[in-house]
Amino acid sequence: xxxxxxxxxxxxxxxxxxxxxxxxxxxxxxxxxxxxxxxxxxxxxxxxxxxxxxxxxxxxxxxxxxxxxxxxxxxxxxxxxxxxxxxxxxxxxxxxxxxxxxxxxxxxxxxxxxxxxxxxxxxxxxxxxxxxxxxxxxxxxxxxxxxxxxxxxxxxxxxxxxxxxxxxxxxxxxxxxxxxxxxxxxxxxxxxxxxxxxxxxxxxxxxxxxxxxxxxxxxxxxxxxxxxxxxxxxxxxxxxxxxxxxxxxxxxxxxxxxxxxxxxxxxxxxxxxxxxxxxxxxxxxxxxxxxxxxxxxxxxxxxxxxxxxxxxxxxxxxxxxxxxxxxxxxxxxxxxxxxxxx
Amino acid sequence: xxxxxxxxxxxxxxxxxxxxxxxxxxxxxxxxxxxxxxxxxxxxxxxxxxxxxxxxxxxxxxxxxxxxxxxxxxxxxxxxxxxxxxxxxxxxxxxxxxxxxxxxxxxxxxxxxxxxxxxxxxxxxxxxx
Numbered sequence: 001x002x003x004x005x006x007x008x009x010x011x012x013x014x015x016x017x018x019x020x021x022x023x024x025x026x027x028x029x030x031x032x033x034x035x036x037x038x039x040x041x042x043x044x045x046x047x048x049x050x051x052x053x054x055x056x057x058x059x060x061x062x063x064x065x066x067x068x069x070x071x072x073x074x075x076x077x078x079x080x081x082x083x084x085x086x087x088x089x090x091x092x093x094x095x096x097x098x099x100x101x102x103x104x105x106x107x108x109x110x111x112x113x114x115x116x117x118x119x120x121x122x123x124x125x126x127x128x129x130x131x132x133x134x135x136x137x138x139x140x141x142x143x144x145x146x147x148x149x150x151x152x153x154x155x156x157x158x159x160x161x162x163x164x165x166x167x168x169x170x171x172x173x174x175x176x177x178x179x180x181x182x183x184x185x186x187x188x189x190x191x192x193x194x195x196x197x198x199x200x201x202x203x204x205x206x207x208x209x210x211x212x213x214x215x216x217x218x219x220x221x222x223x224x225x226x227x228x229x230x231x232x233x234x235x236x237x238x239x240x241x242x243x244x245x246x247x248x249x250x251x252x253x254x255x256x257x258x259x260x261x262x263x264x265x266x267x268x269x270x271x272x273x274x275x276x277x278x279x280x281x282x283x284x285x286x287x288x289x290x291x292x293x294x295x296x297x298x299x300x301x302x303x304x305x306x307x308x309x310x311x312x313x314x315x316x317x318x319x320x321x322x323x324x325x326x327x328x329x330x331x332x333x334x335x336x337x338x339x340x341x342x
Numbered sequence: 343x344x345x346x347x348x349x350x351x352x353x354x355x356x357x358x359x360x361x362x363x364x365x366x367x368x369x370x371x372x373x374x375x376x377x378x379x380x381x382x383x384x385x386x387x388x389x390x391x392x393x394x395x396x397x398x399x400x401x402x403x404x405x406x407x408x409x410x411x412x413x414x415x416x417x418x419x420x421x422x423x424x425x426x427x428x429x430x431x432x433x434x435x436x437x438x439x440x441x442x443x444x445x446x447x448x449x450x451x452x453x454x455x456x457x458x459x460x461x462x463x464x465x466x467x468x469x470x471x
Contacts, residue, residue: 127380128380129408235411
């Protein structure tokens with residue numbers, strides 16, 4: 001491995017918390033990563049089913065979908081569609097802005113590396129970091145495949161040739177049939193969107209009803225489900241990426257299968273007896289997924305990982321962000337009809 | 343009026359500014375930035391009347407599920423905003439320097455323009471970054 005960055009990187013593994021706290025801790029993490037000049041990886045869970053809105057989504061839209069208005073709601077700092085966080089493992093990784101130049105250096109040095117195509121490395125630090133998306137999602141596909149899941153990225157599902165970029169329209173030479181029964185009426189599945197030449201249907205309210213090329217799909221071509229989606233936020237000091245790995249369906253979005261359902265022939269959806277089994281497995285899933293994420297980051301930067309708890313100063317910062325931002329109605333409702341401005 | 347990109351001043355963060363004789367700066371983002379951001383889907387603009395500061399955020403864009411800040415190249419008061427732009431972001435791809443303007447600012451510190459790059463310097467940054 002080429003050590004271009006070095007230095008310690010932190011791992012925080014957190015138990016269930018509220019949506020406002022989780023989003024506040026992610027923001028605090030990004031600030032702390034920028035200040036300390038180190039990469040931080042966090043794996044966490046949710047205290048109760050929570051809907052997180054994408055940064056630009058309207059709160060009004062959730063009112064049109066039965067059941068969603070009854071669960072907790074928080075607005076994310078990142079883009080994309082809304083997510084029902086329930087039986088899932090959530091991750092976040094914060095990378096100091098300066099580290100992105102070394103990412104490019106390493107990729108140039110490792111010419112035969114999986115992520116080495118310079119076409120996939122942007123010249124600037126503008127917009128999304130495709131490299132970080134790809135690193136996490138490719139490693140996760142590899143891990144899930146090893147566990148026996150039929151996992152792949154959406155781009156490989158519709159275009160088995162070399163990786164399509166995460167952006168732009170994806171050519172879709174073969175369009176498998178879709179099981180529409182597993183989707184909300186009126187929503188299009190990713191493959192239907194691909195058939196129209198677009199990788200993303202902006203009309204789908206829920207992230208897991210959308211497909212972008214790096215999303216991880218499990219299942220056969222005509223019975224596929226998205227199980228991992230990620231989103232990013234750039235600040236002046238750091239890049240934050242977080243994402244959700246669905247383990248089991250939520251009562252608030254029962255049409256979205258998780259790995260438990262997709263990995264077996266029997267449905268475990270919303271079954272109280274099975275929920276205890278799922279919850280019992282969450283910690284081992286979290287630990288295993290964390291290792292995968294560490295490996296993903298190590299593909300780009302060589303890190304000296306240290307498992308630590310957040311310092312009191314980080315907790316204080318998160319508390320402050322939580323109270324002043326993510327817990328307020330002003331933040332959550334900011335894109336509703338009555339509050340349409342920056 | 344068509345804006346010539348070679349006559350603009352640029353920030354390292356890829357925003358451009360064109361200043362008229364009355365001290366009003368028109369601000370946008372460069373063609374390079376638009377291409378790098380790719381697939382813009384949302385844009386948040388400042389309100390008319392707010393003060394913007396050179397180097398600080400004045401808006402945000404979303405592309406490929408990533409939210410990124412826009413940084414003002416100049417300081418001053420926002421006197422006009424291209425309010426229809428968020429609904430037709432494709433303009434940024436076709437004409438980022440004229441129809442794709444984002445906001446107009448009454449400059450409070452015209453000397454800040456001296457710290458911005460000219461076209462050649464900006465092109466060099468883009469090719470070397």
